[in-house]
Amino acid sequence: MADSNEYTTTIGPDAVFKGELEFAKGVRLLGKFEGQINSEGELEVAEGAQLKGDVKAASVRIDGKVKGNMQVSSRVQLSASARLEGDLQTTRLEVAEGAVLIGRCMVGVNGDAKKAAEVKSAVKGTGGIAIGKARAGEPAVVGAKK
Amino acid sequence: MPVARAKRVGAVKTVRCTYCGKATQAARRAMSIFCPHCKKRLILEDYKITGYYAVREFFTCGKVVVEKKGHVVAPVKATTLTVKGKVQGSVVARGQVKLTKTGSLTGDIEALSLKVENGAELDAFLRIGASPPDTTSSD
Numbered sequence: 001m002a003d004s005n006e007y008t009t010t011i012g013p014d015a016v017f018k019g020e021l022e023f024a025k026g027v028r029l030l031g032k033f034e035g036q037i038n039s040e041g042e043l044e045v046a047e048g049a050q051l052k053g054d055v056k057a058a059s060v061r062i063d064g065k066v067k068g069n070m071q072v073s074s075r076v077q078l079s080a081s082a083r084l085e086g087d088l089q090t091t092r093l094e095v096a097e098g099a100v101l102i103g104r105c106m107v108g109v110n111g112d113a114k115k116a117a118e119v120k121s122a123v124k125g126t127g128g129i130a131i132g133k134a135r136a137g138e139p140a141v142v143g144a145k146k
Numbered sequence: 147m148p149v150a151r152a153k154r155v156g157a158v159k160t161v162r163c164t165y166c167g168k169a170t171q172a173a174r175r176a177m178s179i180f181c182p183h184c185k186k187r188l189i190l191e192d193y194k195i196t197g198y199y200a201v202r203e204f205f206t207c208g209k210v211v212v213e214k215k216g217h218v219v220a221p222v223k224a225t226t227l228t229v230k231g232k233v234q235g236s237v238v239a240r241g242q243v244k245l246t247k248t249g250s251l252t253g254d255i256e257a258l259s260l261k262v263e264n265g266a267e268l269d270a271f272l273r274i275g276a277s278p279p280d281t282t283s284s285d
Binding site for chain 2: 093094096097098099101102103104106107140141142
């Protein structure tokens, strides 16, 4: 994640921005933003900040509130104070305890139809089922091995 | 004269019914109990899934680990869930749901927190931290 010094653009806490935003390196949002964000850089939604709209970025860190769909190529990080409502597509996701995330999420699948089909077709496979009884204090082992 | 037995510290734990959500006391070493409120059987064991496991429902008040070769096709309710293999079905966890780099999950997730490692696959409707699901609690 980018250091605070790496963000070349900052939208201040008293700023309200409406429209489309494009940037190359990184943006730190401290105020309110309504619209679309298209970028190959990093986005940080700081605590107290609000973002409404769709986001396309390389990596996103959320400490504030976000309402909208997100398409992130590398990593999404939600801290304890974060709230995200919307659909999410990314390769890596981290949600801290206390964060709120409501929406459909695709991680790693990347909308690839082939991969999704592989996961679905796996249901058809059958295997032996054996249930092993656990001793007290040990987890019960359930599986095909006898 | 009858001798009063002192209760061992930590001999009991509080568990929450996976069906009605009400709390009850159970012996720490107990593997299952009947819920005094809804009379349904509650499993308190921890599970490690190492193969294909398809059931109508997979509810436990313990922890569940789906190993690399594990493949669960069922709705899962547990305290925490760690997925190294595959899970297909809705998941309700009171604690953390963790997908390691080899893990894959398709379905819905309702949990307190979520961790998805690089390489894991997740295709689900998420409800994380919105309202604490009533599954189980231990002290």
